[in-house]
Amino acid sequence: MSVNVESAHDDAATIDVRPLSETIGAEIRDVDLSTELAPSTLDAVHRAWLDHSVVVLRNQHLEDADLVRFSKHFGELDFGPNMAWQPESDREHPEVFVISNVLENGKPIGFLGDTEVDWHTDLCHTVLPPKASTLHAREIPSDGSGNTGYMNMYALLEALPDDLRRRVDGLQLKHEDAHTLQGEVRFGLSEADLTDLENAPGPVHPLVRTHPETGRKCLYLGRQWNGEHRATFVMGMTRADSDALLDEIWAIARREESVWYHKWQVGDFVMWDNRCVMHRRGPFSSAMRRIMHRTQIRDTEKPV
Numbered sequence: 001m002s003v004n005v006e007s008a009h010d011d012a013a014t015i016d017v018r019p020l021s022e023t024i025g026a027e028i029r030d031v032d033l034s035t036e037l038a039p040s041t042l043d044a045v046h047r048a049w050l051d052h053s054v055v056v057l058r059n060q061h062l063e064d065a066d067l068v069r070f071s072k073h074f075g076e077l078d079f080g081p082n083m084a085w086q087p088e089s090d091r092e093h094p095e096v097f098v099i100s101n102v103l104e105n106g107k108p109i110g111f112l113g114d115t116e117v118d119w120h121t122d123l124c125h126t127v128l129p130p131k132a133s134t135l136h137a138r139e140i141p142s143d144g145s146g147n148t149g150y151m152n153m154y155a156l157l158e159a160l161p162d163d164l165r166r167r168v169d170g171l172q173l174k175h176e177d178a179h180t181l182q183g184e185v186r187f188g189l190s191e192a193d194l195t196d197l198e199n200a201p202g203p204v205h206p207l208v209r210t211h212p213e214t215g216r217k218c219l220y221l222g223r224q225w226n227g228e229h230r231a232t233f234v235m236g237m238t239r240a241d242s243d244a245l246l247d248e249i250w251a252i253a254r255r256e257e258s259v260w261y262h263k264w265q266v267g268d269f270v271m272w273d274n275r276c277v278m279h280r281r282g283p284f285s286s287a288m289r290r291i292m293h294r295t296q297i298r299d300t301e302k303p304v
């Protein structure tokens with residue numbers, strides 16, 4: 001499918017956009033992110049990203065400077081976390097997060113290791129979660145493991161039965177922030193009292209949000225670990241009612257009817273829309289090297 005975009009720059013760019021599934025994701029061909037792109041091409045990429053929520057560009061040979069330059073077209077970038085042993089001055093591009101299981105001299109070069117990472121939206125436990133995340137594949141397991149699933153949260157909302165959809169409208173969800181995606185207590189924080197999530201530290205976001213650019217409504221569920229929604233709570237409900245409601249929604253989410261899995265190749269660049277997408281990563285063998293470089297694009301407004 002070709003998308004013709006009338007840009008604000010008086011010219012139109014045609015890029016080759018091919019949907020990767022019926023529900024989410026598209027591959028953009030014949031765009032080289034290592035070059036400075038014309039404004040009209042950037043507009044077309046932006047349009048494809050809004051339309052498909054996840055875009056994939058294969059065979060991209062990107063230095064960190066290229067990754068940062070392209071990402072900055074979509075907004076300001078967060079700085080990646082520093083490895084505890086790594087001097088800040090060692091980082092030429094602090095906007096780049098290294099996601100890897102590789103050890104060098106016995107020390108990890110990046111975050112997340114080789115474990116499975118359950119369904120989540122990046123940094124939903126912060127007041128202003130990023131609007132987008134990108135990944136560039138430097139090394140991937142040769143056996144095809146460690147794929148990333150993407151879930152269309154517009155489609156998930158539409159998939160709810162009418163009664164359930166009516167019940168979720170207007171609800172607010174607490175996103176407890178004391179735990180990592182693996183359910184570990186974050187450094188410097190204390191164990192939140194999981195029997196009182198309403199008063200646990202963390203922001204409150206709407207369970208159904210309106211995407212600020214597309215104007216479409218989608219579910220904003222946050223995250224789970226080990227298949228449990230222990231980090232979220234429906235404000236104003238009893239714990240039992242909140243758990244029961246979230247159980248209903250997650251049971252539908254876990255049918256994975258609005259999901260597509262990206263099978264990584266070296267050189268793949270993927271950018272997803274954190275406002276309307278959840279993602280998860282499958283496990284892979286610790287004997288396999290996986291190195292991804294990532295950026296995180298700030299949003300300018302809270303979920304509403």
Ligand SMILES: [Fe+2]
Pocket residue numbers: 120121122279
């Ligand atoms: Fe993530």
